[in-house]
Amino acid sequence: MxxxxxxxxxxxxxxxxxxxxxxxxxxxxxxxxxxxxxxxxxxxxxxxxxxxxxxxxxxxxxxxxxxxxxxxxxxxxxxxxxxxxxxxxxxxxxxxxxxxxxxxxxxxxxxxxxxxxxxxxxxxxxxxxxxxxxxxxxxxxxxxxxxxxxxxxxxxxxxxxxxxxxxxxxxxxxxxxxxxxFDEDQQLEQLISGQICFKVYPFSSEKDVSNSERKIILPGSFNPLHDGHLKLLEVATRICGDGYPCFEISAVNADKPPLTVSQIKDRVKQFQKVGKTVIISNQPYFYKKAEHFPGSAFVIGADTAARLVNPKYYGGDYEKMLDILIGCKRTGCIFLVGGRNVDGVFKVLEDLCIPEELRDIFISIPAENFRMDISSTEVRKSLGM
CATH class of the missing domain: 3.90.950.20 (CinA-like)
Structure with a gap:
């Protein structure tokens, strides 16, 4: 031809x-x-x-x-x-x-x-x-x-x-x-049902967009989005040095009903206002997120990191926890960990017991670079939401 x-x-x-x-x-x-x-x-x-x-x-x-x-x-x-x-x-x-x-x-x-x-x-x-x-x-x-x-x-x-x-x-x-x-509502319905795996809203301005294939992803419910979230992703992006910063919301929750189309659209509007890219996925579990976003850097708090390495959340099976997180490691994903309150005590990555086999995929965000003591729950309470 x-x-x-x-x-x-x-x-x-x-x-x-x-x-x-x-x-x-x-x-x-x-x-x-x-x-x-x-x-x-x-x-x-x-x-x-x-x-x-x-x-x-x-x-x-x-x-x-x-x-x-x-x-x-x-x-x-x-x-x-x-x-x-x-x-x-x-x-x-x-x-x-x-x-x-x-x-x-x-x-x-x-x-x-x-x-x-x-x-x-x-x-x-x-x-x-x-x-x-x-x-x-x-x-x-x-x-x-x-x-x-x-x-x-x-x-x-x-x-x-x-x-x-x-x-x-x-x-x-x-x-x-x-x-x-397909209009936007139909696309989101397809996502919730599992027909499509995620939808990207690329709101980032040109200066934020990197040619790197790596995504730097801050997952959360963002109900609401606040300055702490924006600051955390900004610091994580500087630590990575190269990558496309974006937020991620799972429309499907492990222990709650899925978000409605209306709820998703309301949360997406927050990111449009600040000019930040957000991805809506249908996977609440990190090992599935790793499959969806291979090679990505996930930005999490110490509280989330503590849960990730706790066998309690794997049916009490330590080997299962290792196997799942090593699977994340094989996809090329890493976790950038910021300090958070864990059971009322402020902790950083170094305070957690990370298995030897997994230490190279957990990277600390120094407390002097970022510290977030406020949560979306507290913001909602202060706003009477």
Whole structure:
């Protein structure tokens, strides 16, 4: 696929801020060559996977699909790719998930139709297309070429790149297409239900945004957000030296009902006012947060650190606690620990008993750099909330 229009289209895709994960099966293989051979591919492609065998597809989907080449399978692949892109992308970058499954010409004549199903998923919309080829009109390589061109056009559309598309489809090969848009409430409902893993509100000003892939995350309920939170993240960012500072709220709580869409939106407004990025996730547990945000630095208080290493919160099983936190360590995550009141006594990291195997992932924030004695609970009480 060396056509000039294809190269120009891919260059435009690579110049856009969108980062993508692609899951392709049964065709459109030439699109990967086009994306990867044009300089700038690392700006766009986070990961490309070809689950070609039956078992590979079953493992990707986590089930045996009703049909391996179908609209439903392509949509499920695109949603998985979108969630994967969220986890791998730079903070605040728009992300795209692409799912493609085809049943194209092969060495043996097919009884069924030659067709492909393509789905693209972004934060606020999902697009789906099915193209049925005229049987016998093209070789396998030619069908792959046409499906690859169609896929590149779909990626360009998702990246808001104007596409000059030289279609090789015949007049009778009319794509069956549909598009579904999601408003903010629907996106948050999808998050609460577990359909998407998190949603980023990139409110940070330009000066706060780092090119680093590492996120510096301060988790909490932020009910309300106060100056202590802002100061703590600022100090933690200086200690890290490099990274994208952001706050994180879990819409799902381990021992409380999930936040409502209205509650989430109210809390998000606090961060918009101060120009700070906030991530809404659906994971209250740190070992799951580590999977969602690999390589991140989590900013926590000594009270949270004490709970993390307390076997009491792991059913009294010390080995289970070690195993879970070593799993966090394997994701490349670390914990920056600020001093907090623990059972009425101000404590810092050095006051805690951290297992030897975990000491390298806990980093102290010196009390002289930051000390927060007030909590959101106390702020609510003072405001009569």
């Amino acid at each position: 060396t056509d000039g229009w294809i190269r120009a289209l891919v260059e435009a895709i690579h110049s856009s801020p969108t980062q993508a994960v692609l899951y392709l099966s049964g065709g459109a293989s030439q699109s990967l060559g086009s994306l990867m051979s044009v300089p700038g591919a690392s700006n766009t492609v986070l990961e490309a996977v070809v689950p070609y065998s039956r078992m590979s597809m079953i493992q990707l989907l986590g089930k045996v699909p009703a049909q391996f080449s179908s609209r439903q399978t392509a949509e499920e692949m695109a949603l998985l790719a979108y969630n994967r892109a969220l986890k791998l992308s730079n903070p605040g970058s728009p992300v795209l998930g692409v799912g493609f499954t085809g049943s194209l010409a092969s060495t043996r004549p097919k009884l069924g139709k030659h067709r492909f199903h393509l789905s693209t998923r972004t934060s606020d919309w999902m697009c789906f297309s099915t193209v049925t080829f005229l049987k016998g009109l093209r070789t396998r390589e030619q069908e792959d070429r046409v499906s690859s061109q169609f896929l590149l056009k779909a990626i360009a559309n998702a990246c808001n790149v104007p596409a000059t598309y030289a279609s090789e489809l015949s007049e009778s090969e009319v794509p069956d297409e549909c598009e579904v848009h």
